Amino acid sequence: MALNNDIVLSRLQEKFPDAIREAYINFDQLNIEIDPAHNAAILRFLKEDEEMNFNYLTDLTAVHMPEQTGKEIGVIYHIHNLYDNYRLRLKAWIPESEPVIATASSIWLGANWMERETYDNFGVRFDGHPDLRRILNVDHMEIFPLLKQYPLEDSSREDKDDRFFGR
Amino acid sequence: MTEQSIFGEDFVKPEEKQYNTLNLGPTHPATHGVFQNILQMDGEIIISAEPTIGYIHRAFEKLAERRPFYQVTPITDRLNYCSSPINNIGWHLTVEKLLNVSTPKRVDYMRVIIMELARIADHLVCNAVLGVDSGALTGFTYMFQERERIYDLYEEIAGARLTTNIGRVGGFERDFTPRFHEKLKEFLAGFPKRFEEFDSLITRNRIFMDRVVNVGPISAEKALSYSFAGPNLRAAGVDYDVRVMNPYCSYQDFDFMIPVGTHGDTFDRFVVRQNEIRESLKIINQAYNNLPEGNFHADCPEFYLPKKEDVYNSMEALIWHFKIVMGEVDLPAGEVYHSVEGANGELGYYLISDGGRTPYRLHFRRPSFIYYQAYPEMIKGQMLSDAILTLSSMNVIAGELDA
Numbered sequence: 001m002a003l004n005n006d007i008v009l010s011r012l013q014e015k016f017p018d019a020i021r022e023a024y025i026n027f028d029q030l031n032i033e034i035d036p037a038h039n040a041a042i043l044r045f046l047k048e049d050e051e052m053n054f055n056y057l058t059d060l061t062a063v064h065m066p067e068q069t070g071k072e073i074g075v076i077y078h079i080h081n082l083y084d085n086y087r088l089r090l091k092a093w094i095p096e097s098e099p100v101i102a103t104a105s106s107i108w109l110g111a112n113w114m115e116r117e118t119y120d121n122f123g124v125r126f127d128g129h130p131d132l133r134r135i136l137n138v139d140h141m142e143i144f145p146l147l148k149q150y151p152l153e154d155s156s157r158e159d160k161d162d163r164f165f166g167r
Numbered sequence: 168m169t170e171q172s173i174f175g176e177d178f179v180k181p182e183e184k185q186y187n188t189l190n191l192g193p194t195h196p197a198t199h200g201v202f203q204n205i206l207q208m209d210g211e212i213i214i215s216a217e218p219t220i221g222y223i224h225r226a227f228e229k230l231a232e233r234r235p236f237y238q239v240t241p242i243t244d245r246l247n248y249c250s251s252p253i254n255n256i257g258w259h260l261t262v263e264k265l266l267n268v269s270t271p272k273r274v275d276y277m278r279v280i281i282m283e284l285a286r287i288a289d290h291l292v293c294n295a296v297l298g299v300d301s302g303a304l305t306g307f308t309y310m311f312q313e314r315e316r317i318y319d320l321y322e323e324i325a326g327a328r329l330t331t332n333i334g335r336v337g338g339f340e341r342d343f344t345p346r347f348h349e350k351l352k353e354f355l356a357g358f359p360k361r362f363e364e365f366d367s368l369i370t371r372n373r374i375f376m377d378r379v380v381n382v383g384p385i386s387a388e389k390a391l392s393y394s395f396a397g398p399n400l401r402a403a404g405v406d407y408d409v410r411v412m413n414p415y416c417s418y419q420d421f422d423f424m425i426p427v428g429t430h431g432d433t434f435d436r437f438v439v440r441q442n443e444i445r446e447s448l449k450i451i452n453q454a455y456n457n458l459p460e461g462n463f464h465a466d467c468p469e470f471y472l473p474k475k476e477d478v479y480n481s482m483e484a485l486i487w488h489f490k491i492v493m494g495e496v497d498l499p500a501g502e503v504y505h506s507v508e509g510a511n512g513e514l515g516y517y518l519i520s521d522g523g524r525t526p527y528r529l530h531f532r533r534p535s536f537i538y539y540q541a542y543p544e545m546i547k548g549q550m551l552s553d554a555i556l557t558l559s560s561m562n563v564i565a566g567e568l569d570a
Contacts, residue, residue, distance in 0.1 A: 152232065
């Protein structure tokens with residue numbers, strides 16, 4: 001039987017009753033917020049379970065929401081079951097002060113560089129990653145540029161008046 | 168009796184063996200783009216490779232956080248700059264999904280024609296250049312002429328050739344011009360013959376086959392695990408195509424095949440791309456012959472720029488023009504992932520909007536970035552000259568790699 005939102009959610013809730021925080025549907029796609037401590041176990045279950053069979057990691061990235069105290073950084077996985085053509089989005093929120101989460105690079109090989117990119121931009125440390133280094137930015141960079149506290153433009157500039165640009 | 172090596176006295180034990188380190192790139196005439204690989208060489212055999220990327224990183228994801236949706240389109244041009252129209256239209260589709268705008272059939276068909284032209288142009292560049300890298304310059308010169316014809320078609324629609332910024336959210340700025348129709352008909356009539364001539368020059372050429380068969384292979388399991396997409400995944404034997412699996416832009420209306428390979432080697436990648444060009448031609452013919460009547464843009468005045476005559480003559484149109492151009496139009500809050508089949512595979516846009524004028528976060532799922540990480544594994548144990556061909560046939564585009 002082809003996968004659907006109900007099956008995936010009920011299987012996950014049955015298997016990991018404490019790790020599923022929230023689930024909602026956004027543009028026809030099921031979003032599940034998971035406990036970051038269990039992310040590797042959940043991902044491995046989703047990949048290896050015969051019914052779940054999420055064999056394709058579409059995307060791995062992060063988002064920074066500074067106003068959510070204690071869970072500022074969300075690590076977001078887009079996974080795809082190519083047999084049933086079913087997509088799922090998983091989110092794990094971790095604190096900015098201690099941004100550590102287990103790696104998925106042993107589950108999908110392709111997660112390796114995606115995690116390096118996420119580390120490079122957000123400073124998320126993927127525990128167990130074989131080679132967690134910066135990938136796009138220069139090695140001696142000291143900040144993680146996609147965090148919201150780093151403005152795109154130099155705020156000390158006086159020749160640009162933001163009012164005229166709708167900012 | 169002492170232990171004696173079967174290789175005789177000349178045999179060098181592995182621990183005594185010394186390897187050469189070769190720095191390939193970042194700028195090298197044989198790598199098309201800025202790629203650096205530090206290779207450990209045993210003679211001409213590659214032992215290991217360490218790629219360094221990021222030479223043309225332009226922080227697109229950060230830039231996009233300060234740009235209204237109209238101003239994000241030119242950024243997408245510069246991802247895979249060999250097929251910018253696909254990137255542009257993929258972005259428009261993402262925004263339309265967030266705005267809940269549905270486009271008329273005519274817009275879908277026009278987009279399909281343009282995207283398939285872009286796919287042809289992209290695959291032509293990849294395959295023709297693969298020919299050059301293996302020593303066949305003639306085919307390249309012929310096929311670049313064809314690419315020019317496709318660029319002429321873009322120019323007729325958008326006024327630009329390489330970084331096209333084609334179309335708008337909701338559709339196009341104008342309908343296909345008579346000159347476009349004329350040029351497209353000319354292209355559709357002449358291209359297949361010239362393309363088959365190119366194919367007959369290269370594909371079954373003995374010298375070419377000796378150079379590419381079994382070079383840089385990858386298995387289907389490995390390719391899936393590495394999240395390969397597009398022709399590279401299909402060459403390994405997995406028939407995953409976003410156009411078929413999650414049709415967008417009315418792709419379900421067209422009858423076409425998904426070419427697949429078996430070995431995932433350079434030859435299979437070449438042949439899959441060649442066949443995809445033929446399939447793209449089929450799609451263009453179907454879309455063009457059945458081009459529906461109707462409007463060339465969706466009815467979404469809040470997001471689609473008003474006509475220029477109206478802007479000059481009516482106050483309301485001027486206000487809306489100003490609001491849209493200055494990015495005063497807020498996007499609805501929401502979170503959307505949309506993917507299109509780019510020339511290199513699943514090109515995804517993950518857009519988080521907080522209801523402001525700019526994306527709160529925009530992430531590009533760039534196929535080149537994701538599959539380039541398998542490159543060291545694919546060239547291990549191969550000759551140096553094979554590494555060049557493998558890179559060329561994977562069609563890694565530096566702009567898409569580094570974003």
